[in-house]
Amino acid sequence: MRVLRVYHAGRDRAHRARERALSALGVDVTLVVPSSWPDGGAEAELSDEPFPIVELEVRRAGDVNRHTYASAAGLSDLIARLQPDLLDIHEEPVSLAARQWLRAAPPDLPVAMYTAQNVDKRFPPPFAQYETAAYRRAGGLYPCSHQAASVARGKGFGGRIAVLPLGVDEVYTAGEQTSEDPEIRLGLIGRLVPEKGVRDAIRVLADLVTWRPSRLIIVGDGPEVGAARALAEELGVAEAVEFHPWQPLDSLARLYRGLHVVLVPSRTTETWVEQFGRIIIEAQASGAVVAGYASGAIPGVGGEAAVLVSEGDVVELTHAIRRILQDQEAYASRRDTGLAQASRATWPEVARRQLQLYEEVLSRPRRMPLPRRDTDRRRAAVRQFGPTAPLAGGDRPFALPVLRKDAAWTRAAGHVIDTAMRVTGR
Template sequence: MRILFIARYRDSTMDRKLFLISAADDVVIRYVRPARWKDELLSVEQPSQVKGSLQQVGLPMIGRPNDPHRAVYATLDFGMLRFRPHIIHAEEEPDSLSALQIIVARQLFAPEARLVLHTWQNIERPRRPWVRVVQNLNLRAADGILCANHEAQAILHRRQYRGRTWVLPAVGVDTRVFRPCENRESRHDFCVGYVGRLVPEKGLDTLLKAARMLEMPNVTLRIIGDGPYRADLQRCIAELGLNERVQLESALPPEQVARVMCQMDALVLPSRTTSVWKEQFGRVLVEAMACGIPVVGSDSGAIPEVIGDAGLIFPEGDARALADCLRQIADSPALRRQLAMRGRQRVATHYSQDQIADKTLLVYREVLGPMGA
């Protein structure tokens, strides 16, 4: 089975899914990605290389790699003529211009190949007419679409998409990196953590207000990430009188994030829905769960779906409810142990990269039918 996999991953931790899929005896993967990724947070070079049955190809892009509506690859056929793929898996949204480029290339150079797209979008939002045209063309061409959450799947059905759909996140947790700490530091404080982008929709003001409400002098906050909200966040910390209790740090590589998570007593994802966005997955939740850290999330988007029974949920924007959740975890070692155990089990069952790879390969075989068996 020859798989042409096209995705705009910006860090190598996402590559392991493909290594695992390519380990199957009958699979060869050509993995096309941007040769260079640059956004407001980082800039990385992604050169071409071959590792066993996985060929990694870096292609230049016209436009910013993180712009789904105006960026395309500087290529005509993505190597389809020479590679002759059975499956083209493009981790592109149905309204993506790059997805349309890939569809045109398939029509010209690999018309027998099956096409699988991916969607995270779990909220209906206004779109320009030309974006709707692109979306409709892509939906008609796709043989199947992987959905990161059930709301995204429901939106596809409302758009009258007739192909196959599966609920399966594009990314999983590398449990070799994110795992319970063997030598956890002994501390007297109760450390609440946040890891992710510093943007208003992540609801960090709710977390700070909740910390202010907690009448527990040993509670500290550790916020790790970068983004345009940093200056506003620093002002909010000062206004709430939390300078002595909040540690604000820049973004860290995944290996360092795992080590830092192991020193947390709880991790919070307090996302808040806007008119154009709500939480689509929350990868940091499953990373913390893999480390055995209790998680608390708002009810924005896919967060309750991801957490299941392995954490606590509060109404988005409700600082008092969040404070109550944190108080429950801080006051009950038994609850902490229970949530840690459930989190590790949930990751092993649903969200490890091994599970994601196995389930993705099953999707490929289903799409191909008898040829993929």
């Protein structure tokens, strides 16, 4: 099977694990990546892989949904030269890059697509039309969460859906941490921005150190570093907090193996909600227990192994962490459950299921008949995949923040847009 995959983040070697796993299964995969992409893990010169990589120039590099390929004709030429059996567009259906590739693809070329969008957003024209056209054209979709699957089905995608987690690299292996260790080591890994709950992590530490020796290791970078340092000083725990920059994969894996609890205190905003939380499965694969807020996709990814409380309730989060650390059997049970969950999210397992989706798409099955009415279709999607993730402004917000200010006006505007979409059929 020849597969042409397109992925804006493919310059990062860690983000090419999916292709390596597919190649190991015998898939003849070619990966298309931007010739440059401003990301911390992006390689200036790509390292060798067991599959070919094509680098193409893009405009607006770094803008996930609005970057475009400099030569639209070059996309058609590449498809004609490689003659793939399937085109896999690892971009959001609403994105400009996805629009370009779908226009370049011959009408009889089977297409699979990715989505992480777990909020049922109303996009402005022409993006709403691009998204609808993508859902009609693609034969298969591999969202990274059930919430994202519910969004896609509710918006009218009738093709095959396989909910596939972001895989965990084999470098992440279990440490020997137990709840009886003399010092409890907490971890917070990722973008250090307000919505990731960095200051809540400091507050959790400040409570735990009054109970038993504890330390917080923060890995990443972002605008919250200064505020986090200041809060740690104010609460008297500055000496118990370590700040580290982004780490290479091997170093990060070693760090994970020494952590007892990995914190994911993410908070929903008017524009963002947690779409997956890669650190959850990395932590679980390393033997750490995940604790945080039941926000966005976190409950679905963390599963029964995670210790979750209501969003923003830092007091209850601290109490929950104390309870699990006080009960050696309960801690060990959560740890073992997390290890089992992570074993089902290895890249070889994800690739096996992705290949199964490819085969289903190539068989050109009939599309699922969906209710015509928007409300009925969304109810059916919730029955199949569960609810979508709400933002702070509501369940079906406008993608443009300026349109979220007046609830009555936005409801009326939303009704007009939904009606127009049904009339145009685009």
